[in-house]
Amino acid sequence: MENNFPLNEEEIDGYVKIDRYNPEKVARIAAHYAEILELLGEDPSRSGLVKTPERVAKALQFLTHGYDLDAATVLRSAMFEEEYSQMVVVKDIEVYSMCEHHMLPFFGKAHVAYIPNGHIVGLSKIPRVVDIFARRLQVQERLTNEIRDCIHKTLQPAGVAVVVECKHLCMCMRGVQKQNSVTTTSAFTGEFVHERTRNEFLRLITASLG
Numbered sequence: 001m002e003n004n005f006p007l008n009e010e011e012i013d014g015y016v017k018i019d020r021y022n023p024e025k026v027a028r029i030a031a032h033y034a035e036i037l038e039l040l041g042e043d044p045s046r047s048g049l050v051k052t053p054e055r056v057a058k059a060l061q062f063l064t065h066g067y068d069l070d071a072a073t074v075l076r077s078a079m080f081e082e083e084y085s086q087m088v089v090v091k092d093i094e095v096y097s098m099c100e101h102h103m104l105p106f107f108g109k110a111h112v113a114y115i116p117n118g119h120i121v122g123l124s125k126i127p128r129v130v131d132i133f134a135r136r137l138q139v140q141e142r143l144t145n146e147i148r149d150c151i152h153k154t155l156q157p158a159g160v161a162v163v164v165e166c167k168h169l170c171m172c173m174r175g176v177q178k179q180n181s182v183t184t185t186s187a188f189t190g191e192f193v194h195e196r197t198r199n200e201f202l203r204l205i206t207a208s209l210g
């Protein structure tokens with residue numbers, strides 16, 4: 001199926017709202033949602049709901065648009081040779097994803113570090129990589145590993161560290177109702193396997209500038 005998302009990096013850098021959708025997909029997903037509304041006991045023809053199936057279809061396409069993007073290509077588009085070999089840390093990257101078990105949102109922050117080994121990458125590309133993997137159906141554990149593995153394989157640095165902290169609405173809103181619990185996952189390669197380097201990273205992401 002042809003997808004209508006802009007694959008050109010410039011068009012979507014800076015989180016410009018994507019309002020181009022695959023019309024065939026929108027129509028098919030919307031038809032299913034009209035039926036779901038009925039099954040839930042709603043009247044899909046009442047005024048507040050008439051456009052809901054189409055809105056949901058578009059929202060879902062946006063929330064899963066990471067499937068149409070290649071994170072390694074985004075990284076490679078801004079790789080530069082550079083001798084800098086100290087830790088580079090990008091912290092407090094916003095994460096919005098959806099759990100694949102309940103299709104409910106989970107959201108929070110990611111902190112990413114790497115130690116260059118001949119190449120650095122444009123700093124805005126790290127949040128882009130996080131976003132590309134987050135905009136799919138996910139589990140937080142896999143999201144964390146995918147970010148690490150993509151940076152590790154593409155940039156081939158001396159090490160990569162990723163920490164993700166998220167609240168899961170499937171935990172907050174259903175059954176368990178532990179409303180304030182935050183799930184933390186982490187993944188490390190190379191130098192970050194050593195305790196001293198890893199502790200330095202953890203110190204940097206918990207320190208505030210103030």
Ligand SMILES: [Zn+2]
Pocket residue numbers: 099100101102103104168170171
């Ligand atoms: Zn869930």
